[in-house]
Amino acid sequence: MTVIMDGKKVAAHLSEEIKQALEVSESHGIKPKVAFVRIGDLSDSISYENAAVKRFEKLGMDTEQYHFPEDVSTKVFLTKFREINEDYSIHGILLLQPLPKHIPMKRVAEIMNSFKDIDGMKASNLGKVLTNDPDRLEPCTPAAVMNMLDFYDIDLKGKNVTVVGASAVVGKPLSLLMMNREATVTTCNLYTENLVDKCKDADVIVSAAGAINLIDAEHVKEGAIVVDVGINFTEEGKMVGDVNYEAVKDKASFITPVPGGIGAITTTVLAYHLVKATEHQKEPVLFLEK
Numbered sequence: 001m002t003v004i005m006d007g008k009k010v011a012a013h014l015s016e017e018i019k020q021a022l023e024v025s026e027s028h029g030i031k032p033k034v035a036f037v038r039i040g041d042l043s044d045s046i047s048y049e050n051a052a053v054k055r056f057e058k059l060g061m062d063t064e065q066y067h068f069p070e071d072v073s074t075k076v077f078l079t080k081f082r083e084i085n086e087d088y089s090i091h092g093i094l095l096l097q098p099l100p101k102h103i104p105m106k107r108v109a110e111i112m113n114s115f116k117d118i119d120g121m122k123a124s125n126l127g128k129v130l131t132n133d134p135d136r137l138e139p140c141t142p143a144a145v146m147n148m149l150d151f152y153d154i155d156l157k158g159k160n161v162t163v164v165g166a167s168a169v170v171g172k173p174l175s176l177l178m179m180n181r182e183a184t185v186t187t188c189n190l191y192t193e194n195l196v197d198k199c200k201d202a203d204v205i206v207s208a209a210g211a212i213n214l215i216d217a218e219h220v221k222e223g224a225i226v227v228d229v230g231i232n233f234t235e236e237g238k239m240v241g242d243v244n245y246e247a248v249k250d251k252a253s254f255i256t257p258v259p260g261g262i263g264a265i266t267t268t269v270l271a272y273h274l275v276k277a278t279e280h281q282k283e284p285v286l287f288l289e290k
C-alpha cells in the first residue's frame with residue numbers, strides 16, 4: 001500500500017512550533033516582518049510570492065512587497081536592496097529567483113545580511129550546509145524535503161538517493177543535506193545521459209528539475225520513495241510536478257503529490273526561518289556580524 005505523503009499535515013505541525021515561537025517574540029515586543037523582493041513578472045515567482053504572502057499573513061506575520069520592473073538598472077536595484085537590508089524593522093528577505101540576467105546574483109547576495117537570508121542563498125549559509133553547521137538558515141525547498149522525510153520517519157542512512165536537478169536553490173543543497181544524513185547521493189540534471197539507469201536502482205528519487213512527466217514508471221524501482229519537488233503549470237494552468245504520478249504511485253512505497261506535497265511545506269519553512277532570523281536579531285552583537 002503506497003503512503004501518500006501529506007505536505008499539509010507537515011506544514012500544520014511546523015505551524016504549531018511557529019505559533020509558540022511567535023508568542024515568545026511578541027512577549028519581547030517584536031513582530032517578525034518579511035520583505036518579498038521581486039524583479040519582473042515571472043509567473044513562477046508570482047505564484048510563489050502570493051502563496052508565501054498568504055501563509056505569512058495566516059500566521060500573523062507582517063509582510064512587505066517590493067516589485068521592480070524587469071529592466072531595472074543594477075545601480076537602482078542594488079541601492080534599494082541595500083536600504084531594505086538595512087531596515088531594522090525587516091527581519092527576513094526573500095528574493096524571488098531567478099533574477100534577470102543583468103542583475104549579478106553575487107553582488108545581491110553579498111549585500112544581504114546572513115541573518116536576514118531566510119532562503120539560505122548566501123555563500124555563508126550554503127557553506128554551513130556543506131560543513132553541517134546547525135547554526136544556519138538553509139534554502140527552504142530542500143529543508144521542506146527533509147521535514148517531509150523526518151515527519152514520515154524515513155532514515156536516509158545507507159540509502160541510495162538520486163536527486164534530479166542541480167540548481168543552487170534546490171538540487172545542490174538538497175544533495176548535501178542528504179549526504180549529511182549518510183545517504184549515497186547521485187545528483188543528475190536535464191543533460192544526464194541514461195537518466196533511467198541513474199534512477200532505477202535508487203531507494204529514494206527526488207525530482208527538482210522543473211520538467212513535466214520527467215520521472216515515469218520505468219525510472220522507479222518497486223518500493224522506492226518518490227519525492228516530487230517540481231512545480232510546473234500546464235497550458236491549462238494546472239499545477240503539476242515532474243513525476244507522472246498516476247504511472248508511478250502504485251510502484252512507490254511513499255510518494256509526494258503535487259499540489260499538496262513539498263510545495264505545501266516550503267512557505268511554512270520560510271516562515272519558520274523568519275522566526276529564527278528574528279531571534280538572532282534580538283542580539284545586537286550577533287546581528288552586526290555578516
Ligand SMILES: Nc1nc2c(c(=O)[nH]1)N[C@@H](CN(C=O)c1ccc(C(=O)N[C@@H](CCC(=O)O)C(=O)O)cc1)CN2
Nearest residue numbers: 044047048051095096097141231259260261263264267
Ligand atoms: N527565492 C526563491 N525563489 C523561488 C523559489 C525558491 O525556492 N526560492 N522556487 C520557485 C518556486 N515555485 C515555482 O517555481 C513555486 C513554489 C510554490 C508555489 C505555490 O503555489 N505553493 C503553494 C502550494 C503548492 C503545493 O501544494 O504544492 C503554497 O505554498 O501554498 C508556486 C510556485 C520560485 N522562486
